[in-house]
Amino acid sequence: MNQSNALPALGWILAIACATPGLASAQTLRWASQGDPQTLDPHSQNELLTNSINGQVYETLVSRDRTLRLVPSLATGWQQLSPTLWRMTLRPGVKFHEGQPFSAEDVVFSVARAKDKTSNIRVYAAGLGEVRAVDPLTVEFSLAQFNPLFLEHATLVQIMSKGWCEEHDAASPQNFKSGETRYTTLHTNGTGPFVLVSRQPDVKTTFKRNPNWWGRFDGNVKQVEYTPIKSDSTRTAALLAGQLDLVLDPPPQDMDRLRESDGMKVVDGIENRILFIGMDQGRDELLYSSVKGANPFKDVRVRRALYHAVDIETLRTSVMRGQARPTGAMAPSPLGIFNDAQLEQRLPFDLARARALIAEAGYPQGFEVRLDCPNDRYINDARICVALAAMWSRIGVKVDVVTQPRAIFFAKGEKLDVSMYLLGWGGAITDADVTLSNVLRPRGDNGVGYYNWGNYKDARLDELAAASAVEQDPVKREVLIKAAFREHNEQVHNIPLHRQVIPWAMRENVDAIHRADNWLEWRWVTIR
Structure with a gap:
């Protein structure tokens, strides 16, 4: 069996401590799981951790609430005009992180980009049919045939800035399986609640709250530090030592210990x-x-x-x-x-x-x-x-x-x-x-x-x-x-x-919403 060697637990804990001098403020969420996002290009790969972290930066037309019900996001409303024709009204006044205004042309571009042969979400984008801009804040989707999951598919295509992608030669997604690297692999420009600060693949990725986000923050997190820690024992040790606030995938063999430890809590879910x-x-x-x-x-x-x-x-x-x-x-x-x-x-x-x-x-x-x-x-x-x-x-x-x-x-x-x-x-x-x-x-x-x-x-x-x-x-x-x-x-x-x-293990002063899709939404997290 071939497996990569993990760094000793103490070394990882010291590395996290050095990266975060002193105790982190109550508004910084420090969390970890065993892997790292595959890419920051939201259309390249279709893998949960990658999608969920990108989903804090990029948004979709339709989103989900705490119980996975469909709710408006970049689209404020929708109407099914016929079995194969949908119309969506877009949210006004939204801007991408670098200042570009969000409009219908970004939706048309993003759906087309997500249909590219290098996109791993093209089956979902194809389910949205052909998109046209009716006006700057209205789009229509014409389907070749009835799609009972149209609105569900609209939750899966993250919207990008057309101008920004074209400026950085990224009009098509990164070809992940060929080993290609593009500007979008390490850089982002979404409309979402968090903005990328720095990206060190397989080391740490940091984000800050978007002060210009159109939505409401239900939690108090202003900064997020994500650290991939491959070793099971190291993730557990870092959490118990207070160097992490939350571990998304605590190892089964450590669950009894975590449940019984002072200052810790575990939230379970299938x-x-x-x-x-x-x-x-x-x-x-x-x-x-x-x-x-x-x-x-x-x-x-x-x-x-x-x-x-x-x-x-x-x-x-x-x-x-x-x-x-x-x-x-x-x-x-x-x-x-x-x-x-x-x-x-x-x-x-x-x-x-x-x-x-x-x-x-x-x-x-x-x-x-x-x-x-x-x-x-x-x-x-x-x-x-x-x-x-x-x-x-x-x-x-x-x-x-x-x-x-x-x-x-x-x-x-x-x-x-x-x-x-x-x-x-x-x-x-x-x-x-x-x-x-x-x-x-x-x-x-x-x-x-x-x-x-x-x-x-x-x-x-x-x-x-x-x-x-x-x-x-x-x-x-x-x-x-x-x-x-x-x-x-x-x-x-x-x-x-x-x-x-999937149990999530966290410090006792952390409140997080455990959804059935194992998606950690940072704007709902409160650190007391």
């Missing part, structure tokens, strides 16, 4: 996110495997055998320390499958059945394969992969676990440079289409299936999912969605594991 194992089913020969001239993952019996060999209860109790809700559904939230208990059912843990299936498929002695995993993205991600490798060894499948930081991992996955991988999917939207269109459908135009890194092609699943994306009748749409998930489960294109339980 995240809308499913973790799963994907397998390359597109190539005729795997990139990283002992099997030559064939691809064992093309055989559903092999995929089913691997599923049966997963001891999900041991994973839940021993690896995740209870911070997991096992499921057989490839849906971040039960709401996405209409709380269907049958779709939630997993294939049972059955080693005898798994061994029989792997032998029937022609691999009685098993085979070797590489499993790529991030080591700083999900709760205990590297440990999950190591545990799964041990489980699969019991049916003869020898797994070489390769873990890497999220920036390397996602760049490899986007290039399909994987044979087997751990991935998570979720966010604020609980509707099934976000998973079906992005993860489960075959890769196609406008970003459809972009996160189908297994590159499988299931015509039946694609037909059902595509039909559900434009169906106006809610009852008929539910039937289509459930049928699509049943098709996926029957073919075992991915192996679902669990939904994450």
Whole structure:
């Protein structure tokens, strides 16, 4: 197993202390998690930490409140003129951080930019249709077909300044997977409540409150310091030592200690996110495997055998320390499958059945394969992969676990440079289409299936999912969605594991709103 070495806890604590002389003021939020934002370009990547930090600087037309309900943001109102035509009224008097006035042309530009082939959110931008400026504060969206998630998609495209992007040769998003760097990688110019002060990738990023923001601050935070700390023990030590105010992803093994420590508190919540194992089913020969001239993952019996060999209860109790809700559904939230208990059912843990299936498929002695995993993205991600490798060894499948930081991992996955991988999917939207269109459908135009890194092609699943994306009748749409998930489960294109339980650990004097999408909104934080 390949893992980066972590700095000693004391060294990290001293580094944070030196960066913040004395005790930070009550209006400075110092927080950490295990990874770093991949980029400051809001259209380049689609990853939660990246999106949430960019989302403090850049805003969307429609936003969410503390309970994830849709609320106005850069758009003050909207009207559906027909099933395929929407009109939005824009907020007057808004300015970007560098002083440019916000107008309809920025919306038109941003939606077009987010549709670029280098954008990882282009499937959402495509769902907004064609945009035109009616006047400086009015835009219309003309859709090729009905989109039941139009307003949801409007929460995902962050708005940029057209003039600023063009001035800095950034009219298209950073091509992350090719290793490209653009001005927008390290610089920002949004309309949001916080302004970027400095950016040191993998070290620290700082922000200050935007004094000219149009909205209302419900908290008292005026400065924010974000420090990525890869080591679990170091994050915990820094929090207990008072060098951090909040840790977004405290390690499961430290939770009892944190709950019992004076001056600390833990806020729990189930995240809308499913973790799963994907397998390359597109190539005729795997990139990283002992099997030559064939691809064992093309055989559903092999995929089913691997599923049966997963001891999900041991994973839940021993690896995740209870911070997991096992499921057989490839849906971040039960709401996405209409709380269907049958779709939630997993294939049972059955080693005898798994061994029989792997032998029937022609691999009685098993085979070797590489499993790529991030080591700083999900709760205990590297440990999950190591545990799964041990489980699969019991049916003869020898797994070489390769873990890497999220920036390397996602760049490899986007290039399909994987044979087997751990991935998570979720966010604020609980509707099934976000998973079906992005993860489960075959890769196609406008970003459809972009996160189908297994590159499988299931015509039946694609037909059902595509039909559900434009169906106006809610009852008929539910039937289509459930049928699509049943098709996926029957073919075992991915192996679902669990939904994450995310506790936030913080100093006792910190009040923060824990949303189900694991999004920390700084303007709601109060430090007493």
